[in-house]
Amino acid sequence: MSLLKHLTILPLTLSVLATAPSFAKDLDYPKERLNYTIAFGPGGGNDLMSRTVVDILRKYDYYPKNIRVDNLAGGSGAVGFNYVAQQKGNPYHLTSTSGNFLGTPLISNTGWTFEDFTPIGLLAQDAMLLVVRADSDFKTAKDFVEYAKKNRVVMGGTGAAGPERVVASLFAEKAGFTFDYVPSQDGGGMVTSLTSHSVDAIVANPSEVSGQIKAGNFRPLAYSEEQRSTVYSDVPTFKEQGYDFAFALPRGIVMPKGVDSDIQQWWVETLKKVVATKEWKTYLTTNSLSGNTVWGDDFEKNLAHTNSNFKRVLTQIGAIK
Template sequence: MNRVSSMLKSALAAGALAAALALPVASAGPADAQDYPSKRLEWTIAFGPGGGNDIMSRTLIDILQKHKLYPENIVAENRAGGSGAVGWGYVFGKKGDPYQISSTSGSFVTTPLQADTPWKPTDFTPIALLASDDLVLLVKGDSEIETVQQFIEAAKKKPPTIGGIGAVNVDFIIPKILSKQAGFDFDYVSFNAAGELNTALLSNSLDAIMANPGEVLGLIESKDMRPLAYSGETTPPALGDVPTLKEAGYEIGVSLPRGLILPPDVPKEAQDWWIETIKKVVETPEWKDYLEKQILTENIRYGEDFRTFLKTTQDRFAEILREQGAIK
C-alpha cells in the first residue's frame, strides 16, 4: 500500500498548510451570542462536488433556506484535499467562530488515524449525527464479472485495483476487511470527488469501486455499472436482488457517519441554536425524501451524544485498521 501512503502524505501536507494558514476568528461575545444568528454562514464541504458529503450539505442548505430556518445567506464552498484534511483543517482554524460549519463523513474519523492532523473529531463542536451510510461494490456494466463470488475468485488470481473516496476511509476499510476474510490482495486508489471516481471506473482505469448507492443509482439503472454486493445489513429495494456481503459470508460491521459540526470553542448558544434547528430540519418532507433517494439509514444523535459517538467510532475504526495492518 506504499502508493496510498505516498498519496495521502502529499495530500495531507496541503491539508496541514491550509490549517496553518487559516486565520483564527475571535469567539463571539455575549452580544453576538445573544443575537445569533445574524451573519452570513460559511459552509465548508471537505470533498469535491457530487459526492455524498456534497449532496448532504447542499440538501441541508436547501432545506434551511426553503423553510427560512437560517435568517442570513449561506455560502457553500468545496475545500477538497487530503481525504478531508484540507476542509476540516480550515474549519478547525476558525476556532470560536459560530458562522463556520461543516458536514462529516467516514474520513472525518479515519483521516486523523492515518495522518498527523492538528485536530481529532472530538475537538470540534458537535451538532448532530444525522444518518449512517453503507456502500456498494461495483464493476463496470460490461464486465465479465457478474457476482461477488466471481469477483473474489478473479481477485485471487490477479489483485484488482479498487477506487473509493478518501485514502483510509470506510471506502478503504470495507474492501480491506473483505480481502482479508476472502483471501485476496488489491491496490486501492483514493479520490476526492465522486465524479472522478466514477469516470475512472467507466474509463477502465479501475477494476471496481466502493460507492454510496445514492451517488451511482442512475449509472446502475442505465447498466453502465453493475452492483455486486452491499455492505449494510439489508439490501435496500433500489438495489434489487443484490446480496449483502454478510449474505455472501463476510462480516463487515462498519458504516459511514454523516453529521454536522462547528469549529472548536464556539459559544454554547450557537451549538444549542443549531441543535434545535436541526430537530426541525429532520422533520421536513425534504429530509425524508433525501434519506430515501440517497439510500441512507436515519441515525440521529445530538450534541454531546454525537461527540461520544465520534470517540467510540474512532476507537472502533482504529482497532479495525490496526487489525488489517493499515495503521500502526
C-alpha cells in the same frame, strides 16, 4: 431578534408551535449570523450537501438570521476543518463532515481530529456496495466468500487507501478469506475493471454504479451500513448475511468544541426538520445516499467507531505508521 420573538410575529397556530424547539422560550439563540464553512471547493459532494442544508434552512426560515457560506478548501479538508475547530465555543459556526473529516487527520498532522468538534447529526450515510457482474455466478455475499476461500479473488475500488479498500478489508477479515486489491483512479476506471473481467468484484459508492445496476449490468450483493440503505432497500447488509461489520462515511454536521449543550440540542431539533423536507429526500435519492440518521452524542460514538476501523485498516495496509 431571538427565535421566540421571530416566531411570535406569526399566527400562534399549533403547526407553528410544533416546529419550534420545545426549549426555545428559555434560549436566547440565535442572535447572530451563521457562518457555514465548506472545507472543500465548489461542486463536490461536500459542497452539494452543505448548500442543500443551507437552502432548506433559508427556504423554511429554520434559521431566522442571515447565513454566510464560504468554501475554504485545501489539504483534503484540513484547512476548512481547522478553521472551524479554532472557533472553540462559538455557536455561530457550522461545517459538514465527509470521509476526509476522519481520513485526513489519520494520515496528516492536522492539529485537530473529530474529537475537536461538537457533534450535531449524521444526516446521510455514504456507505459502499459490494458489486459483481450480472452474469456472475455470485448471487449472494456467501457465494462470493465460498469461492474466495478456495480460489484467488481480485477486488477493486477507487483509490489505494479509501473507504472502498477499508470495506473490502473488513469483509475479508470477518469472512476469513484473502484477496488482491486493484485500485482505480476514478469511478469510471473502477466500473471498467469489473466489466472487462479484470476483477471479480468491486466495492463502490452507490452513486458510481447506480446506472449499471439500473441497466441490469451489475448485481449488488451487500451494503456496508449498519442498516439497509433507504435507496437500495432490497440489498441486505453485510451484517444481515453474517459478516459482523459496518462502515459508512459520515455526511453530517458539526460545530466547534465547547458549544453549550442547549444550543447543540437546538441544532439537533432544527436539523431533524431539515431531513424531513421533500428537498432533502430528493437530494438523498438523486445522490444514492442512505437517509438513516444519528444524533448528538450517538453521532460522536458513530464517528469514534468509524475512525477506529479506518485507522486499523490503513495501518494494516501500510498507509499510516
